[in-house]
Amino acid sequence: MIISVASGKGGTGKTTISTSLALSIEEEPVQFIDCDVEEPNSFIFLKPNNLKKKSATVLVPEIDKNKCTFCGLCQEICEYNALVVLKDNVLVLPELCHSCGGCSLLCPEKAISEVDREVGTIEMGKRNNIEMVYGRLNIGEAMPVPLIKMVKKYIRKNNNVIIDAPPGTSCPVIEAVKDSDYCILVTEPTPFGLNDLKLAVGVMHELNKPFGVIINRHGMGDIGVEEYCREEKIEILMKVPFEKEIAVAYSKGIPLIELYPEYKRKFQNILNMIVNIVEKKANSKIMQER
Numbered sequence: 001m002i003i004s005v006a007s008g009k010g011g012t013g014k015t016t017i018s019t020s021l022a023l024s025i026e027e028e029p030v031q032f033i034d035c036d037v038e039e040p041n042s043f044i045f046l047k048p049n050n051l052k053k054k055s056a057t058v059l060v061p062e063i064d065k066n067k068c069t070f071c072g073l074c075q076e077i078c079e080y081n082a083l084v085v086l087k088d089n090v091l092v093l094p095e096l097c098h099s100c101g102g103c104s105l106l107c108p109e110k111a112i113s114e115v116d117r118e119v120g121t122i123e124m125g126k127r128n129n130i131e132m133v134y135g136r137l138n139i140g141e142a143m144p145v146p147l148i149k150m151v152k153k154y155i156r157k158n159n160n161v162i163i164d165a166p167p168g169t170s171c172p173v174i175e176a177v178k179d180s181d182y183c184i185l186v187t188e189p190t191p192f193g194l195n196d197l198k199l200a201v202g203v204m205h206e207l208n209k210p211f212g213v214i215i216n217r218h219g220m221g222d223i224g225v226e227e228y229c230r231e232e233k234i235e236i237l238m239k240v241p242f243e244k245e246i247a248v249a250y251s252k253g254i255p256l257i258e259l260y261p262e263y264k265r266k267f268q269n270i271l272n273m274i275v276n277i278v279e280k281k282a283n284s285k286i287m288q289e290r
């Protein structure tokens with residue numbers, strides 16, 4: 001089963017929830033996949049050992065000027081403006097290239113070959129029953145989606161998988177959560193939190209994903225999020241109080257369930273509930289197909 005932890009907005013405490021959720025699973029293997037590749041920080045809490053690192057690369061075109069006739073076809077077909085054909089040169093803008101391979105396929109002179117370009121790294125490690133994989137996008141890279149796809153290739157679907165999704169509601173989040181069985185949306189009880197929660201809920205409906213909400217820093221703001229969830233019949237899975245001790249522990253890389261061990265049972269209850277929801281959904285799908 002794959003459970004994603006997402007939030008419409010950065011800084012809501014998504015990693016606090018995802019890491020404690022993973023740590024609450026005992027005696028079974030867990031894969032923790034950190035897809036927040038622009039700012040992976042879950043390793044600070046999960047502390048994996050024996051880290052292995054590999055380069056993450058994408059293919060980009062390289063032009064052989066001895067073969068190129070500067071006909072301009074590659075520039076014409078590139079939807080992402082990653083090629084600029086001049087009178088006697090072809091400029092490649094690798095940061096814009098989406099590695100579709102179209103230009104090398106269509107070049108009439110076979111003047112384009114594809115070469116590797118590093119966009120980041122994939123790091124892997126293990127601690128107890130948790131296997132961790134996370135991507136780290138190189139500074140200045142504009143496109144996290146290819147790296148998120150590479151990180152997700154490590155998922156073994158029969159495992160318990162927790163995905164820490166990037167914040168927001170755009171392509172990187174959709175790429176991270178689209179294969180999940182269930183999604184936990186973490187929000188905070190403020191007007192900003194509510195606004196971004198509504199956007200994230202819209203994404204869940206669009207993707208037809210079952211989801212529930214965890215309110216972090218409960219007590220700091222207003223009741224707008226709770227009212228919205230009640231009106232929309234959205235399950236509030238947990239409320240984590242707004243407490244200095246939790247913030248201090250976070251700043252020291254101490255997971256919530258290590259600070260407050262009683263939260264282990266609460267996260268386990270959430271996991272049991274999610275298993276039931278996912279099984280019910282799978283059963284009703286089977287019934288419909290019969």
Ligand code: SF4
Pocket residue numbers: 063067068069070071072073074075085090106107108109110111112
């Ligand atoms: S399509 Fe091929 S030959 Fe034409 S400009 Fe591009 S690289 Fe050169």
Ligand code: SF4
Pocket residue numbers: 060061077078079080081082083096097098099100101102103104
């Ligand atoms: S591989 Fe695709 S995206 Fe990249 S430069 Fe060629 S046509 Fe453009």
